[in-house]
Amino acid sequence: MLDFALYVATIAAVYALFALSLNLQAGVTGLLNFGHVAFFGVGAYSSGIVALHGGHWLLGVLVGVVVSSLLGAVIGRLGRTLAADYWAIVTLAVAECLRLVVVNEGDLTGGPQGISGIAGPFSSVSGLAGSLSWLVLCVVLAALAYLVAETLTGMQFGRVLRLLREEPMLAASLGHNITAEKTRVLAVAAPIAAVGGSVYTLYISYIGPNQLLPIETFLVFTMLIIGGIGNNRGAVFGALVIQLIYAGSRFLKDIFPIPDQSASSVRLLIVGLVLTAFLMTRPEGLFAEKLRRIDVHQ
């Protein structure tokens, strides 16, 4: 039971990384990235592939950060010519291409079976100490990511992103290069998700193509909508809530007679319905984005 609680908390912290990264894109800048899972995938597979070749886990994390940042910059650059909904579809297509490559290039990625037995930082630490170390690491990473995201959102960089989300023409008239800003925010947000992907892979020591399905992106959007899109605190809170729903649904089948094979779909259904309900009744989420006060007397 304690192990399970630690596991849930650790995964929630990892998901907070994804949510904070997507919030910088979708919440702060208004870029609906339907292929967000690609950044997670780049981080996860960088760690997996580096581990497969006997590299140190830190190298895997580093590769993931660099590659995802480049991928983010490329995707952000595409936003130059695309309307918002076209961009969303294109990002989805990019993520699906990535997944297809992962499934088919078995020599590199392990194919449909994925890569297992990946050694992480606490592989030698076993039992409760190991679980606790993981939890501390993930919570520290999530806290760091929160600090970074919150600082970025509050300073001029994020202010301009928020302006171009609401009033792109005004932003352009003030000398802000919209394409460059979109490219930069993606290049900065992507590594946050990639670190999440790496840590996740090292933690469960496995990565497979089924973790790159569009459903993962959808889960992160659900976290943002529940928590309050545009609000970093909301993103973290949403990650926690979704993780709790997921954990709670495990106990659902102790109460209701749900066959094992449909347990995962019931869980998805619950999450989907929660999201739908929020969209219909409270689209601004539990913590709505607030005005940012600026300290005048510094």
Next chain:
Amino acid sequence: MGDQNPDHSRTEAGRVLVPILIDTLVRTSQLSLVAVGLSMTWGIVRFANVAHVQYAPVGAYFALVAASGLGLGVVAGSLVGIVAAGVVGVLLHLFFFRRLSSFSSATALIGSLALSIVITASIQAIAGPRPERLPLPSAPGIPIGDAFVTRAQVYVVVLTAVIFVALFLVLSFTNLGRAIRCVAANPDLASSSGIDVRRISTAVVFAAAALAATGGVFIAVDTSMSLEMGSTLLLAVFAAVTMGGIGSVGGSLLAAAILALAESTVLRIDFGAVFGSHPLLIPISYRPAVGFVAVILVMLFRPQGLFGLGGRRA
């Protein structure tokens, strides 16, 4: 090049071309039916409705329930399934998407993503994850040269042709059709010129969902139905719609044909021979990549459509 053995080369060509042709025609039918509805509604709802492709599995599973569960048989069951999917589409439009669109188109876009997941999860929870087949009697294939075409495939292609001719006639020569085209092109202008935009939109949404469901039933008739039917269609359908030009029926059909042809030929081209090296065939599992890559290229370079038949809304 010498034509020493014309007879041999003819059968050789037939051996490659006939399956490609059959493949392309069947795939065109399925893609175009799903795409044309999205194309017609996009101008009206004004956001990329990702959930549109889910009407295909919804229609197919409803048809399955009606055909075997209610014992209506495949033909009547399919009709019931298609109409039911159309009704679902209308209800969602009236009570879900309208409300979300009133907040923002971003909310509606996220909502359509949520809806696709809910639909997939519901199907999985109710019908289970295994693919299902419609209760069709197994009929022997009709041989064409070395290839076979099934009776079902013939029906699918012929019926799609009939549907598109009917659609074309309705849109071109009836008052309803004119009103629909007007609404799809510019809802504001249409409402100011006295067209009941709400009624017309509802009609279009019904038709769009029903057409997508027809596509889904045709896929099920040809092969089988599964949970992933919607998500595997998604990007190919969006590619077809943007290529054809939003709002253009003919464009969607043409674009679907091009995509289908690309899907069935790309995998059969020996790129090794083209570049003069070892045989190098793209593995069959990369088939979906055609749609993925097409959607990226089209949206980037020809967002207004390939043929200039339709227009991209502002």
Next chain:
Amino acid sequence: MFISRGVGKSFGSVQVLRDVELEIEPGEIVGLVGPNGSGKTTLLNCLSGFLNPDAGTIEYDGTRLDRLADWQVSRMGIRRTFQTASQPMKMSVLEAMLCGAALPIGSAPVRGLFRRKARAAEQAAAVGKALELLDFLSLSHMTEEPAGRLSGGQKKLLSLGVALMTDPKVLLLDEPTAGVNPTLRLTIADRLKDINANGTTLLVIEHDMGFIGRMCERVYVLDKGSVIAACRPDELKDNPRVVEAYLGAPRPVHVATGVSRP
């Protein structure tokens, strides 16, 4: 020196601007008037890089502007406001003002993240300037309100303030006083004169001839996309082409009487 030569712009088959010649000396206040739909906003869009003209050239101090992007023109010190001043809903007035400032450290994600002190100092200076400007525009009591919730006239003032955050060399203003009450209109006129006295060149689109008469040394009149007159404001009423453009028929009517739009 701001020069446009032979500027033309069409939307589809409709030619909205044809052969527009314009010259603005440094330090001038120039008016741009014309009936509704005569192409004033379109011309301003061309001058500010929001539209690229189909024909002709636009130059500022020897630099060609007509192929530059909107943000590049803005960074050259040529700023504009919009006819409908929209402002962000989820930002306070003060934050909206800061968006107009150039804060190189705060704008760089990585550098800004690590140089907290320098970032704060840079921002504090901008905040000081913003508060001064808000005071100057009589908006200091609204500092913490959502910018998007201001009244139409207040948004006009705020847009002006945001544009002024970097001390632009040229300001292109699209109807800065439309929807503003008459007393505030006088204030804006005074403010613009102050701004001009500090060395900013102004091009002002206006329908209010009284305002134009009070403010401008010279005025261009646009009709159906062509410049039909370039003269002193008080010469307008004696120009038969201007009278015809406004009233449609060659009748001797005084146009420059300070009648404002309802």
